[in-house]
Amino acid sequence: MSAVFRPYSASDALRSDRSAGDRLRHRQKIREALKENIAEIVAEEAILTRGSDRIVKVPIRGIKEYRFVFGEGSPRVASSGDGEVQKGQVIGQDQQDGQPGNGPGPGGDRPGVDYYETDVTIDELVDLLFEDLQLPDMERKRLREIEVDHGTKRLGYRRSGIRVHLDKKRTLKSKIRRKVATGPREVRTEVAGEASARLKDQTGGAASEEQRFPFHKEDLRYRRRVPDVRPESNAVVVCIMDTSGSMDVMKKYLARSFFFLLYQFVRTRYQTTELVFVAHHTQAREVGEEEFFSKGESGGTIISSGYRKALEIIQDRYHPSLWNIYAFHCSDGENFSSDNTEAFNAAKELCDVCNLFGYGEIKSDAEYFGATSMRKIFERLDAENFHAVVIDDREDVWPSLKAVLSKERTDPQQETAD
């Protein structure tokens, strides 16, 4: 029996990341699984707190390694450690009962949770979300572009310029071109030049026989640089929400999911995207995000108040000639009937200034009957950039948003009147 010690060497350690390939493959698998479950994931509470580089934990399915294992009911043995145990004593909760647990299940012989949790940033998630939709760039307001200076960029070549912009490769090419153009005999020497010259060098032949062919001023080529000005436009998402007594926590949550996704989408399309929150019951106020989603109010509903407030904010701060405006209103559809006409007119005005104006009616099943519905009234609104959807449930959020956005997609040429 003998023994060998192989000492630690840091350089080996640096090279020894042998699992890198398999980790990459695993990440790819997670990404695929994420994509499959994306509709469920985006409705998760945790991701709705914005912050693009924030990492969220999302549960995904389909990354488990399945094998035949025993089910939950089978008895197990453990040692009690220090503590005494008695028959019938509850020693813990079964972690693996279908609940999303902490971390991946054990790879061994116990069935784990059917979920696998992974960390993603909101940005990654949003990329995944919109990756497959293949939405074209949104229609941007033509006359409303702001020119943003991005420094300079390269654009073609020219014959004069400053030294630092000299393009050696092109200069050489144009020299060769000129050389070829000057006569056929010289072409031969040039074409065979490289090889024969080397041969001559080796054999000690007279390489210097080749004629000198110097650069000429007209061979010189310079890179051309021009100022890079890109037209850009900004966008603002106006979130309008009914905060009257009938909007309960669940409805607000659905609204929030919807606003979140809309914001994320708009953000992928514009350099700067701002958010405005308008809460209304019988009166409208502009509020902060926190308050918008958390604070409940009571009382009746006058929808037009919210629209008027939004219009006012747009006039004040986001003039339609400079901003792409996306407005969305979430409500449970109940309105004082005296306000209906006024709301309709205000909605029409909003359609005029916005790229897209959406109306989401959040209903629970029980409320379908009897109650007045704004949606009915909005059916008469035939502006092309208006879209109304109904959201019943968490699962509806993503399809509804897709529906709204596809509206945008099918009418790419729409022009909004000023």
Added chain:
Amino acid sequence: MERMYETSDLEAWDEKIREKVEAFGLTCYDQEFEICDHTQMLGAMAYHGMPAHYPHWSYGKSFERQSTLYNHGAAGLPYEMVINASPSLAYLMSQNSLCLQILTIAHVYAHNDFFRNNVTFKYTKAGSVIPSFKARADRVRDYMEDPSIGINKVEPVLDAAHALSMQCSRNPAIRKLTQEEQRARALAAAQPPADEYRKIHKRPEYVEPDLSRVPLEPDEDILLFIRDHQPRLTDWERDLLTIVHEEAQYFIPQMETKIMNEGWATYWHREIMNSLDLPQDIYLEFLVRHNQVVQPIAGDINPYHVGLKVWDDIKRRYDNPTNEEIERDGKPEMTGHEMMFALRETDRDSSFLRRFLTEDLCGELGLFEFQSQEGSLVVTETVDEGDWKTIRETLLRSVGTGSLPVIKVEDADFEHSGTLLLSHVHDGRNLHPGYAEHSLAHVYRLWGRPVALKTQQDGEDVFWYYDDEGFRDAA
């Protein structure tokens, strides 16, 4: 106060340890130690310590999981890792203190001795473990790089094969009968039993055995069965199934002897450390570390703890039996160490615990049985109030490969439809239906024709079926 040390210090200590190892009568393969940092250790763990291993995403997953746990402080890393090979290969963490390194080296030699001498490891071909893992890795990489195959085809086959890798015969000492022997056995079984009074008895009717059935006897090696009986598999697919099967066969002995092996190594590192005449600071640290290792884990089985207790008890029973024990079992014919060395050759966890986990030990270890009831884990049996034998039986069923269900191939052409019929040998424990569904999908992927599984759920016979329309419960 941490002592600084160099590799030469370790070599000096190793020299002393090896003297002790030989004096105690442990017989080991040659030993190689590799000092590594935590990243290397994590990498080694992900690939079961193998210096070369074929790539698969599951190892990346395992690496990430381990390193996340480690980085969040939720789990430490083992002080060492040792693989069954000749020469044996062990990894030592470079961050270990000198005391830990000495302890670990002693621990590693005992594992090495166990690998070399225990009967379960006899079939693992220790001499060629590392080259054969390398050769398998190369083959898999070749298939992945082959433009006509590629990783996207290799991966699903490996996924499916991994799902079934443990559905194989667990004891290589039980020889698998050849086709001819199975035929002979079937024919012999069909013969009427010898009957002294056959002259006066009615002659029993001879029922011809069905020799066309494939397999003749239920076959546990599902991967090999599919490899040999699925004509549409390509050569590389067959090779992948072989590769995964061979690896599983290599690791099964380690599962089968977990408690014995860890107990054995813990017993001997303690003996060696105690005999080494250590400087006081190292000795005190050793006591602390040793106690951490054999700490019972509440709500689980710590193999170091249970294993050591049982070995200690064996030693005591053979060296200093109580009067009661002498009355019951007679005077021991061997010394404690003789008995221990004999057992480390012949036994595996299930037999070891069945023979030597006594009622007193169960009580001392505080073993209890528990079960999941409506989402809570409820204690169902304790040594004080219940039957300790029930607890032992439950433990025996869950050690080693007992924690995995036995599933056999019954028929390769069930109902003459090409359906592969599997049957689960139900021992009172139900299969996890969700997992079974996904696993059947893997079988289906390999078999290429419908597959069916016979099992029981809470006493009811169930029949699960998987074909191109997916999973179906056809009870």
